Amino acid sequence: MDGSYQKSGLEALVDDRVDEGVFRVDRSVYTDQDIFDAEIEQIFEKGWVYLCHESQVPDAGSYFASDIGRHPVVVVRQKDDSLSCFINVCSHRGALLTPKKQDKATTLTCRFHGWSYSCDGRCIRIKNEKEGFGEEGFDRSQYNLRPIAKLANYRGFIFGCLKDDVEPIEEYLGAAATWIDLMVEQSPEGLEVVPGSSTYVIRGNWKMQLENSVDGYHVSTVHRVFASTVRNREERESLQGLKQTEGGRLVGIVPSGAYDLGNGHMSIWAQHTTPERRPIFKKKNWLEKNLPPAHVQWILEKGRNLAIFPNVMLMDNPSTQIRYVKPISADRAEVTVYCIAPVGEDAEARSARLRKFEDFYLTAGMATSDDMAALEDTMAGSRASQTKWNDFNRGIQTMTHGPDEGAKAVGFDPVSSSESWENETLFFGFYRRWREMMLAQE
Amino acid sequence: MDIETDLKHEVADLVNLETTLLDRREWDDWVDLFAEDAVYWVPSWANEEDTVSDPETQLNLMYFRNRGGIEDRVFRIESRDSYASLPLDRTVHIVSNILVSNVKGDEISATANCLVHSFGKHGSQNRASLYDFKFRKSDIGLKIIMKKITLIDDMLEGPVDIYHL
Numbered sequence: 356m357d358g359s360y361q362k363s364g365l366e367a368l369v370d371d372r373v374d375e376g377v378f379r380v381d382r383s384v385y386t387d388q389d390i391f392d393a394e395i396e397q398i399f400e401k402g403w404v405y406l407c408h409e410s411q412v413p414d415a416g417s418y419f420a421s422d423i424g425r426h427p428v429v430v431v432r433q434k435d436d437s438l439s440c441f442i443n444v445c446s447h448r449g450a451l452l453t454p455k456k457q458d459k460a461t462t463l464t465c466r467f468h469g470w471s472y473s474c475d476g477r478c479i480r481i482k483n484e485k486e487g488f489g490e491e492g493f494d495r496s497q498y499n500l501r502p503i504a505k506l507a508n509y510r511g512f513i514f515g516c517l518k519d520d521v522e523p524i525e526e527y528l529g530a531a532a533t534w535i536d537l538m539v540e541q542s543p544e545g546l547e548v549v550p551g552s553s554t555y556v557i558r559g560n561w562k563m564q565l566e567n568s569v570d571g572y573h574v575s576t577v578h579r580v581f582a583s584t585v586r587n588r589e590e591r592e593s594l595q596g597l598k599q600t601e602g603g604r605l606v607g608i609v610p611s612g613a614y615d616l617g618n619g620h621m622s623i624w625a626q627h628t629t630p631e632r633r634p635i636f637k638k639k640n641w642l643e644k645n646l647p648p649a650h651v652q653w654i655l656e657k658g659r660n661l662a663i664f665p666n667v668m669l670m671d672n673p674s675t676q677i678r679y680v681k682p683i684s685a686d687r688a689e690v691t692v693y694c695i696a697p698v699g700e701d702a703e704a705r706s707a708r709l710r711k712f713e714d715f716y717l718t719a720g721m722a723t724s725d726d727m728a729a730l731e732d733t734m735a736g737s738r739a740s741q742t743k744w745n746d747f748n749r750g751i752q753t754m755t756h757g758p759d760e761g762a763k764a765v766g767f768d769p770v771s772s773s774e775s776w777e778n779e780t781l782f783f784g785f786y787r788r789w790r791e792m793m794l795a796q797e
Numbered sequence: 798m799d800i801e802t803d804l805k806h807e808v809a810d811l812v813n814l815e816t817t818l819l820d821r822r823e824w825d826d827w828v829d830l831f832a833e834d835a836v837y838w839v840p841s842w843a844n845e846e847d848t849v850s851d852p853e854t855q856l857n858l859m860y861f862r863n864r865g866g867i868e869d870r871v872f873r874i875e876s877r878d879s880y881a882s883l884p885l886d887r888t889v890h891i892v893s894n895i896l897v898s899n900v901k902g903d904e905i906s907a908t909a910n911c912l913v914h915s916f917g918k919h920g921s922q923n924r925a926s927l928y929d930f931k932f933r934k935s936d937i938g939l940k941i942i943m944k945k946i947t948l949i950d951d952m953l954e955g956p957v958d959i960y961h962l
Contacts, residue, residue: 455845551841551849551856555953558919580878584869592865689952694856706853710860719839719858721873724956728881731919731955 369790376751378783379744382737385560391685398665398792399424401518403527405667406430408677408695409511410547412438416459416474422681423517428503429453430513431474438508440515441476441500476500510539511546531620533767534661537653538671540646541635542697548677549694549709555718556689557727559734561682564690565785567726568668568678569621569660571613571776572749574605577729581715581722582606597707599632600714601673604658611776612761614769619664619788623776624657633673634704649764664788674712686734692716750778800897808907808932809895811939816890816911819960824871828864832933832940837861839946839962848947858948870959881956886917888960903934915961924950926962
C-alpha cells in the first residue's frame with residue numbers, strides 16, 4: 356500500500372483461500388508504516404492486551420507501568436488487594452506519573468508540578484491550589500486519574516482494554532485459557548516472576564515476534580547449533596539430571612502439534628524425549644496426586660509455546676518465560692523477557708530453570724539470538740515488493756478442523772489442530788483475527 | 798593498601814590481553830586465560846538502578862559457573878552454524894581505569910571499564926561495561942577466576958555474545 360491507509364486495500368493483504376489450498380499474507384503488513392499506525396488504533400487500543408503478571412504488583416501501593424498502544428498505563432495494587440489501572444499521565448500537563456517501571460508508592464505524585472494522586476486514582480493534592488484556583492467551589496475530582504475501561508486478571512495474568520465494549524477475558528482467551536491453566540496449576544501457590552529481566556529491540560515487525568515464538572518449523576535448522584553445543588557440553592562435563600538439556604525436540608522428529616486457538620491465539624507443542632531433565636519433573640508425584648492424568652501428561656511431557664494475541668507469549672519448555680512485545684514502528688519492536696516459575700519451587704529446580712533460560716532464551720543466549728538474526732533477515736527481505744507473498748500453506752491439506760485427541764483430553768476447543776508443529780495452519784487464525792480487527796468499524 | 802607495581806602491571810597486561818584476544822578472535826588463547834573453575838557472570842538489571850545480586854536465584858544475561866560456559870560459546874562461534882554469528886560482528890574493546898582493588902593471599906581483585914565498538918549488518922554501535930575481575934596467582938602466572946561484566950546498556954539491539962562484552 357502506498358500513501359494513506361485504506362481499509363478497502365487491507366482485505367486483499369490476507370489471501371485466505373484455504374479451500375483451494377492457499378493461505379498467504381502480503382509482506383507489506385510488516386513494512387508499511389500506515390498499516391502499523393492503523394494496527395495501534397484498531398488492535399492495540401481497541402482490544403485486550405497483556406499488561407503484567409500479578410506477582411509484579413505484590414503489595415498495596417505496588418505499581419507496574421505498561422502500555423496500551425500509545426497510552427502509557429499503570430497497574431496499581433489497592434489496599435483491599437484489588438487491582439486498578441490508570442492512564443499513567445498527570446491530568447495537569449501530561450507528564451508520566453511513575454518514576455520507575457516497577458516500584459511501590461503511597462501516592463502517585465507528579466514530579467513536574469507536584470500534583471498528587473492516591474493509589475485509587477483520586478487527585479488529592481494540587482500544589483498551591485488556593486492561590487491558583489480560588490477557595491470556593493473548586494472541584495479537584497475533575498482531575499482524578501483516568502481508569503482504563505476494562506481490567507481483568509486471568510489466573511494471575513493481567514490484561515487491559517481501552518474500550519468498554521469488549522468480550523469478557525475468559526471468552527477472549529477461549530481455548531488459550533487452558534494453556535495458561537497448564538502453567539498455573541503446576542503449583543498450589545501459583546506462579547511468580549523471578550527477579551531480573553532483559554529488554555531488547557528487534558529490528559523487525561512485532562508480528563514476526565509472535566510468529567517466531569510458535570514456529571516449530573525453524574527449530575531443527577536455526578537451533579540445531581544449540582543442540583550440538585549443549586550435547587558437546589554434556590559429553591565434555593559428563594552432566595546428569597537437571598543439568599542436562601532437553602534436546603530431543605530440537606533435532607529429531609518427535610510427536611508434536613500446532614493449534615489455531617481462535618481469536619488470533621496460537622500454540623505449538625513438542626514431545627519431550629527426556630522429561631526428567633525439566634525442573635517441573637521434580638514435582639511429578641505432587642502433580643499426579645492433584646491433577647487429572649491428561650493434565651499431568653501435558654505438563655510433564657509436552658513442551659509448549661503459546662502466543663496470545665496481540666502482545667504476549669508464554670513458553671513452558673525446559674524453562675518458562677513471559678515474553679512481552681511492544682510495537683514501536685513497522686520495523687521495530689521492544690521485547691521484554693521474564694522467567695516465570697512456580698512459587699515455592701525447590702532451590703535445585705529453580706536454579707536449573709534459570710540456567711536453562713539463560714542458555715536459550717535471551718538476546719545474550721544461544722538460541723533467541725539466532726532467532727533474532729533470522730527474524731531481522733526476514734524483515735529485510737519483506738521489503739522486496741516483487742516477491743511479496745508470505746507462504747503459510749504448510750499443513751493445509753492435513754489439518755483437522757476442531758480439536759484433536761490431545762486437545763479433547765484436556766478440554767480445549769481449537770479452531771484447527773495440526774499433527775506437526777512444523778505446520779503453519781495456526782497462522783490462519785492470527786491473520787484472520789488481524790484482518791477482522793483492522794477492518795472493524797466503530 | 799600498598800600494591801606492588803609489578804603486580805599492577807601484570808594485572809593490567811592480563812586485562813588488556815583478554816580483550817585484545819577477543820577482538821583478534823584468538824578464541825582458544827582467550828579461553829586459556831581463565832582457570833577451569835572460573836566464574837563468568839553478566840547480571841541482568843533488576844530495575845533501572847540495580848542489577849540482580851544473586852546469580853543463583855535470579856535471572857542473568859549470562860552466568861557460567863565454570864569455564865565450560867565460555868567454551869560452549871566458542872564452540873558455537875566456530876561451528877559456523879549459528880545464524881547470529883555468521884557473519885561475525887567486528888569488535889574493538891577499549892579498556893581503561895584498570896585498578897587493583899585488593900590482594901589477599903593468592904587472590905587479586907581488580908576493576909576496569911570497557912567500551913566496545915561493534916560493527917555488523919545493522920551498522921555500528923557502542924556498549925559499555927564495568928568489569929570486576931578476580932585472579933589467582935600460580936606458578937604459571939595469573940589466571941582469571943572470576944569475570945563479572947555489568948553491561949550498563951539495556952534495550953539491547955541485536956545479539957550479544959562473549960565478543961560483544
